[in-house]
Amino acid sequence: MSDDVQNSIGEAVKANDVLLFMKGTPTFPQCGFSSVVVQVLDYLGVEYQAVNVLDDQQVREGIKAFSNWPTIPQLYVKGEFVGGCDIVKEMFESGELKDFMADKGIEMEAA
Template identity: 60%
Template sequence: MTDATHERIEKTVKDNDVVLFMKGTPLFPQCGFSSRAIAILDRLGVAYDSVDVLQDMEVRQGIKTYSDWPTIPQLYVKGEFIGGSDIMMEMFEAGELETLMDEKQVAKAEAE
């Protein structure tokens, strides 16, 4: 991973309270795991940003190095790596993800 890619990823992670590195977009997820991750975030009602790794191969590979995690999607909350869709699902079902969002004082999504 180039320094520039690392810096771009780090800036994205630090500048957004909640960011999901995913395949596709929230409206058009390109894999089931990304779709599930978006569904969880939408159910929680939190404001989040997303990065479509399919649009940038350097970010697609770089995020795996950055987090030392081999799969996508990847969720970050307030700069902290949380995990992929399986971990998100486990935490969501246990109520832990909602608690984490509250503890980190993550903003709620604005109603459209």
């Protein structure tokens, strides 16, 4: 994996308060797991940016190496890796995700 891809991913993670690496786009998710995370973020009213890993194979593989996490989607908040679909869903259902976002200073409309 090239250093350029890792640097580019790192810069994107730093530049966006909430960043979702996903398959597809928020308006047209290309997998069920990505769709679940989009629904959670939309429900909370969180503003976020998304990277469609299907657009670039190097990013698709690079994000797995960057986080040392084997699956996509991957959610980052204030530069911190939160997790994939299962973790985000569990945190949402327990109320922990809302608290985490609030603690990080992330504005939520529906909170």
